[in-house]
Amino acid sequence: MERPTMDDVAQRAGVSRSLVSLVMRESPRVSDSSRAAVQRAARELNYRPNLAARQLASRRTLTVGLIFYDLHNLFFSEVTEGIHAVASASGYRILINNGRQQADVERAALDSMIDLQVDALLLAGTILDDDVVIAAAEQLPVCAISRAIDHPLVDTVCNDNRLGSNLVVDHLAELGHRRICHISGGDGAGSAERREGFVDAMHRHGLEPMIIDGHFTEQAGAQAARDLLNHDDPPTAIYAANDLSALGAMGAIKQAGLSVPEHFSVVGYDNTALASFDYVRMTSVEQQRLHIGEAAMRAVLSRLDTPRRAALNEMVVPELIVRSTTGPARSGPITAR
Amino acid sequence: MERPTMDDVAQRAGVSRSLVSLVMRESPRVSDSSRAAVQRAARELNYRPNLAARQLASRRTLTVGLIFYDLHNLFFSEVTEGIHAVASASGYRILINNGRQQADVERAALDSMIDLQVDALLLAGTILDDDVVIAAAEQLPVCAISRAIDHPLVDTVCNDNRLGSNLVVDHLAELGHRRICHISGGDGAGSAERREGFVDAMHRHGLEPMIIDGHFTEQAGAQAARDLLNHDDPPTAIYAANDLSALGAMGAIKQAGLSVPEHFSVVGYDNTALASFDYVRMTSVEQQRLHIGEAAMRAVLSRLDTPRRAALNEMVVPELIVRSTTGPARSGPITAR
DNA sequence: CTGAAAGCGCTAACAA
DNA sequence: TTGTTAGCGCTTTCAG
Numbered sequence: 001m002e003r004p005t006m007d008d009v010a011q012r013a014g015v016s017r018s019l020v021s022l023v024m025r026e027s028p029r030v031s032d033s034s035r036a037a038v039q040r041a042a043r044e045l046n047y048r049p050n051l052a053a054r055q056l057a058s059r060r061t062l063t064v065g066l067i068f069y070d071l072h073n074l075f076f077s078e079v080t081e082g083i084h085a086v087a088s089a090s091g092y093r094i095l096i097n098n099g100r101q102q103a104d105v106e107r108a109a110l111d112s113m114i115d116l117q118v119d120a121l122l123l124a125g126t127i128l129d130d131d132v133v134i135a136a137a138e139q140l141p142v143c144a145i146s147r148a149i150d151h152p153l154v155d156t157v158c159n160d161n162r163l164g165s166n167l168v169v170d171h172l173a174e175l176g177h178r179r180i181c182h183i184s185g186g187d188g189a190g191s192a193e194r195r196e197g198f199v200d201a202m203h204r205h206g207l208e209p210m211i212i213d214g215h216f217t218e219q220a221g222a223q224a225a226r227d228l229l230n231h232d233d234p235p236t237a238i239y240a241a242n243d244l245s246a247l248g249a250m251g252a253i254k255q256a257g258l259s260v261p262e263h264f265s266v267v268g269y270d271n272t273a274l275a276s277f278d279y280v281r282m283t284s285v286e287q288q289r290l291h292i293g294e295a296a297m298r299a300v301l302s303r304l305d306t307p308r309r310a311a312l313n314e315m316v317v318p319e320l321i322v323r324s325t326t327g328p329a330r331s332g333p334i335t336a337r
Numbered sequence: 338m339e340r341p342t343m344d345d346v347a348q349r350a351g352v353s354r355s356l357v358s359l360v361m362r363e364s365p366r367v368s369d370s371s372r373a374a375v376q377r378a379a380r381e382l383n384y385r386p387n388l389a390a391r392q393l394a395s396r397r398t399l400t401v402g403l404i405f406y407d408l409h410n411l412f413f414s415e416v417t418e419g420i421h422a423v424a425s426a427s428g429y430r431i432l433i434n435n436g437r438q439q440a441d442v443e444r445a446a447l448d449s450m451i452d453l454q455v456d457a458l459l460l461a462g463t464i465l466d467d468d469v470v471i472a473a474a475e476q477l478p479v480c481a482i483s484r485a486i487d488h489p490l491v492d493t494v495c496n497d498n499r500l501g502s503n504l505v506v507d508h509l510a511e512l513g514h515r516r517i518c519h520i521s522g523g524d525g526a527g528s529a530e531r532r533e534g535f536v537d538a539m540h541r542h543g544l545e546p547m548i549i550d551g552h553f554t555e556q557a558g559a560q561a562a563r564d565l566l567n568h569d570d571p572p573t574a575i576y577a578a579n580d581l582s583a584l585g586a587m588g589a590i591k592q593a594g595l596s597v598p599e600h601f602s603v604v605g606y607d608n609t610a611l612a613s614f615d616y617v618r619m620t621s622v623e624q625q626r627l628h629i630g631e632a633a634m635r636a637v638l639s640r641l642d643t644p645r646r647a648a649l650n651e652m653v654v655p656e657l658i659v660r661s662t663t664g665p666a667r668s669g670p671i672t673a674r
Numbered sequence: 675c676t677g678a679a680a681g682c683g684c685t686a687a688c689a690a
Numbered sequence: 691t692t693g694t695t696a697g698c699g700c701t702t703t704c705a706g
Contacts, residue, residue, distance in 0.1 A: 029691065080408060279617070352676075395701055
């Protein structure tokens, strides 16, 4: 069964193909009667426009590509909701590709999107080289999410990671914590800023920053926590660079027969579903993911209108969500209950 | 900056466009010297073939569409890995769309994919009407994942949900549990079979099945558990239809000051990251997600070769992963520690 | 092994 | 408001 084409519809409706085209694109300059006839014919034939042909002729796809750093990280799922909301309101569809945490896979995904001629590109936490991103931005609007890129053509939307770290340290200091350890996020998106914010905030409170190099993974958090447990003078609070890592730390603490927040306070970042489960109830920093997604989509839409405008670098204000994994600092050494 | 076309490459390489086309499609019938010249010209111009044009002429995209029931469910992330592995080995790219748990969004995603002329469609846990799926299957190869559809054109890959439930009940019965409650998954993918498998297995053990209607969500699991806690004679074990729901139940139990597995054993389904976190260590049923993804992708590839072959309905054997949320049944009523 | 020519299904001036 | 006419960038016969 061959798919009907515009010509088939035109023939059936007794009009020309261009008229059908106009109706399909919802042009106002069509008489009501013609429009009705075309729509009826289209329905009867179960006609659907061929996007490839449309795109070849019009040079646009009404499609934006979205490349994920990692499909397993729930942070991006929520960001996608925001993107979707704005995109669908503007008649754009979204195509997702998974970078699987590997730069070369991301690169292939990016090439693939460009081959498909998406109208714009959204990069969610990708670790692609700046050069690659900039080269892409020379071809089409690009917005990087959760990643700073300083270039006039690349828009960015990030949360204020330094501020987030400050909120965390303030909260912990207020609870009486003085020895706070940060498990860093390695080369992950935003981890450098979170780390710097942590150091600054600690100094501001007159405290000595303590840092373990980590990753945005459960394993890294677990390993770091195990190291801390063997420390001569373990900290009273742990601030992990994201929820996954924080949960890893909580797992290690639990396995050691200790508990949160009695022995250690633990704070994560991202406020993903992981943190909000009643079984976990983790204190975490909310980045305003929905807002981030919306802002990113709006950025590329506006650049579609104004290709050479100056870069937009939006900094979203994060918020600390206090739950049950933070409490007063224990006094003295660790004693199993 | 205009994108170079095949003609530009041909001109630069001093050959005809058709020859460039052959080289781009890696045809063996090209002399080494021509091939080299074309490849060099393409590289120098930074040429990338226009997929829309290619598709318009060849009628294929080398692209498969994947529609997710929900991007927030980690189950599908893993399935995607399997799909990706097989797809990329065969030169196919994957395009993902999120159904956001709503049939109409799924429908829009499906239409969108068909408009884009993807070569085949993979449906991961979608709740689309059978009619819609079948109509799609008449246009292109379709494989439904985690969902049974009985139609000669629709391939399916599911895990054996009945068997999964049997494994769970066997395990719990062996631990001495006799009052086991199943929190069902409502209209979610596979929940009917899990429920039936549960009932059968209970009867096989001479036990009375107990069921609460639920959903594939944390909230549903929590609500069900709260109901059970108020029960005259609460069960000693809870088998939730998926990990999310099981974690919800664990949260409610924890909030009530009770613990797992001392007061209640809890089992989930899917063995997602949620279950394997050290902080959770939940006993759960592994569906062999990677294998499921691979099988689904292989199914559509084979149907691309043999469009009218009989439907393939693969049933993947699940495995019970025993962790720390199941233990011997408590004897007697619940007493807080 | 290489080139010429005819579309794929649609959009976009331009004319009428 | 509607129809005519060129393409969009590529693949695919078919000759040579």
